[in-house]
Amino acid sequence: MNENKVAMVTAAAGVGIGAAVARQLAADGMDVVVTDAHARRCREYAEKWSEEFDREFLALPLDVTDYAAVGEVIDTVIEKRDRLDVLVNNAGWNKIEPVAEMARETWLRSIDVDLNGTFNCMRHALPRMIDRNRGAIVNISSIAAWETSTEHGAAYSAAKAGVHALTRVAAAENGKHGIRVNAVAPGLIYNDFLRKIYPDEFFDGYVENRSLVGRLGQPQDIADIVSFLVSDKAGYINGEVYGVSGGVYPHA
Ligand SMILES: NC(=O)c1ccc[n+]([C@@H]2O[C@H](COP(=O)([O-])OP(=O)(O)OC[C@H]3O[C@@H](n4cnc5c(N)ncnc54)[C@H](O)[C@@H]3O)[C@@H](O)[C@H]2O)c1
Numbered sequence: 001m002n003e004n005k006v007a008m009v010t011a012a013a014g015v016g017i018g019a020a021v022a023r024q025l026a027a028d029g030m031d032v033v034v035t036d037a038h039a040r041r042c043r044e045y046a047e048k049w050s051e052e053f054d055r056e057f058l059a060l061p062l063d064v065t066d067y068a069a070v071g072e073v074i075d076t077v078i079e080k081r082d083r084l085d086v087l088v089n090n091a092g093w094n095k096i097e098p099v100a101e102m103a104r105e106t107w108l109r110s111i112d113v114d115l116n117g118t119f120n121c122m123r124h125a126l127p128r129m130i131d132r133n134r135g136a137i138v139n140i141s142s143i144a145a146w147e148t149s150t151e152h153g154a155a156y157s158a159a160k161a162g163v164h165a166l167t168r169v170a171a172a173e174n175g176k177h178g179i180r181v182n183a184v185a186p187g188l189i190y191n192d193f194l195r196k197i198y199p200d201e202f203f204d205g206y207v208e209n210r211s212l213v214g215r216l217g218q219p220q221d222i223a224d225i226v227s228f229l230v231s232d233k234a235g236y237i238n239g240e241v242y243g244v245s246g247g248v249y250p251h252a
Contacts, residue, residue: 004030004031005029005031005085005230006030006031006077006081006084006085007022007025007031007032007033007084007085007086007087007088007230008033008035008073008077008084008086008087008088008121008125009021009033009034009035009088010035010036010062010064010089010091010121011036011090011092012034012036012042012045012090013034013038013041013044013045014038014041015193016189016193017186017189017222017223018036018088018090018091019045019219020218020219020223021090021219021222021223021226021227024223024224025223025226025230026049026057027053028227028231030085031055032049033057033077033081034046034049034057034058034060035060035061035062036061036062037061037063037064038061042059042060042062043059043061045057045059046058046059047059058076058080060073060077064089064091064113064117064120065113065120067123070120070121070123071124074124074125074128083132084135085129085132085134085135086136086137086230087135087138088137088138088139088140088226089117089118089121089138089139090140091113091117091118092113092140092142092160093109093112093113093114093156094110094114094144094153094156095155095197096151096153096197098150098154099154102154106153106155109155110153110156111159113159114156114159114162114163115159115160115162115163115166118139118163118166119166122137122139122166125137126170126174126179129174129178130174130177130179133177133178134178134179135174135177135179135180136179136230136234137179137181138182138183138229138230139163139167139181139182140183140184140222140226141160141161141163141167141184141241142156142160142185142186143185143186143187143243143248143249143251144160145160145161146185146243147249151198151202160185163183164183164185164241167181167182167239167241168181168241171238171239172239175238175239180229180234180235180237181238181239182234182237182239182240182242183240183241184222184225184229184241184242184244185241185242185243185244185245185251186221186222187243187245187249188245188246189216189217189218189219189221189222190216190217210248211247211248212246212247213246215246216246217244217245217246221246222244225242225244229242
């Protein structure tokens with residue numbers, strides 16, 4: 001039987017945080033289940049990593065907003081890998097519209113992907129972890145949950161703030177089952193796709209005027225803290241939210 005930790009990462013086949021996290025957990029020795037709403041890319045990433053690491057990566061296409069599909073995917077993980085030790089809820093969605101002009105669909109979509117999607121995965125994963133008295137969950141939120149800003153969009157900010165509350169309560173409920181639930185709130189973690197969401201002014205002068213570390217965030221910055229939080233080295237950390245923003249939004 002495979003004794004590596006089994007880890008599932010959502011939205012793992014994009015150009016940003018999810019793929020970096022999945023690859024890092026694989027490099028840490030975990031058996032990573034690649035899930036993403038984009039079925040073709042999901043399979044391509046799993047194939048690429050299977051070759052790179054010389055072991056099979058399971059590819060399970062999944063839109064996290066589909067509650068029943070999440071249940072089926074987690075059943076498949078248990079069937080094929082026997083357990084689920086680590087869950088990283090990375091899927092997110094944002095469209096920036098001021099509240100006074102926001103389409104109702106924008107509000108609902110953000111809540112659905114960012115908050116409901118995180119709940120859906122936790123709801124199906126937690127009983128499996130409770131069965132084994134072991135597990136670690138990391139939810140990827142955003143400093144948008146904290147900032148007073150016109151830059152993020154209220155639906156996204158509200159959904160990510162909801163993720164923080166969900167994280168804390170789930171940690172309180174499940175610590176006694178050996179399960180830790182934490183969140184990471186990134187600041188700007190650059191990928192080219194963000195150019196489609198944020199106006200050019202958002203990026204102008206970001207490094208010079210806002211970052212305290214003289215550079216933009218990279219997906220690996222988040223992969224590194226997730227790697228730590230799901231490891232046994234973080235055994236005393238539960239119910240926390242860690243900001244990782246290059247000092248743009250230090251949060252105590
Ligand atoms: N990039 C940033 O600057 C930044 C900052 C703060 C927070 N975050 C959060 O980090 C997470 C990752 O963002 P990223 O920008 O690094 O992108 P990413 O590359 O990690 O994710 C993009 C992937 O998400 C998949 N996806 C989209 N909707 C999905 C759904 N409903 N179900 C499953 N998969 C879905 C897409 O197919 C794509 O492959 C998100 O939760 C985002 O809100 C990102």
